[in-house]
Amino acid sequence: MVNLNGNLTDKPDFSVYNRGLNYGDALFESMRVIHGQEMFWESHYFRLMSSMRILRMEIPQSFSPEYLLNQIKLTLKANELEHKPARVKILVFRKDGGLYKPDTREIDFVITCSELDSPFYKHHDIKCEVDLFKDHFVLSGMLSNLKTTSKLPSILGSIYADENDLDNCILLNEKKSVIEFTNANLFLVKGNLVKTPPLSDGCLKGVFRSELIKIISKMDELTIEESSISPFEIQKSDELFMTNSIQGIQSVSRYRKKEFKNGIAKKLVNKINAELRLTEKKVI
Structure with a gap:
């Protein structure tokens, strides 16, 4: 299950005119979650807001830290990951329309998650x-x-x-x-x-x-x-x-x-x- 604009679905509807696909007009945050706690959440949130401003995206009034945290938790629960270590990704992209110049600065967002093998960080003594x-x-x-x-x-x-x-x-x-x-x-x-x-x-x-x-x-x-x-x-x-x-x-x-x-x-x-x-x- 993925979270598309606050709606949980297993069949997200994306247009071939998606601006992230056509122009790279998108950004994302990837974070680690342990026992339902988002690591470095404040830093991730403020980097997301700052990046959206730099890219001249219109930030929805609903995009408070509390709102996005709730959407993350709903997505984790829908995937039975609320009590497991997980990777969460928030993808933000400008709405369809326009060529290089967008028709709108409004955005859509998608939240995805997947399970990790360990709650905390490990140092791996491996060939690299x-x-x-x-x-x-x-x-x-x-x-x-x-x-x-x-x-x-x-x-x-x-x-x-x-x-x-x-x-x-x-x-x-x-x-x-x-x-x-x-x-x-x-x-x-x-x-x-x-x-x-x-x-x-x-x-x-x-x-x-x-x-x-x-x-x-x-x-x-x-x-x-x-x-x-x-x-x-x-x-x-x-x-x-x-x-x-x-x-x-x-x-x-x-x-x-x-x-x-x-x-x-x-x-x-x-x-x-x-x-x-x-x-x-x-x-x-």
């Missing part, structure tokens, strides 16, 4: 080999910070990884700076310094990225820095890992001939799970 994707670049700037459906570099980078027996690829901007993985934000560790690309370089404004930056900034043993990263820096780093709201933190084991450790990544997974458990206790 990556390389640069240099065929196409992500432009630096505000639009690249948004989680829109216009993600061709990520799609082509994922195909490139599959064709070359890689587990993921690192995307670059037009200045040849490292910005992110195909489906995740990027962090590297050198000594006690943790670096991640700045939003101005064109990386996604990830919710998990923001939460992790907050956590690291409170740790005496680590320093966090948002600054441009060159491909050369990757080979000089001790650790390299990817982050998003669904998988949490996944360490990279190898980049070309460089092999990485994962001690800091494991420590951060434990830190963020501890934060989530505290949040869960407060809610209960």
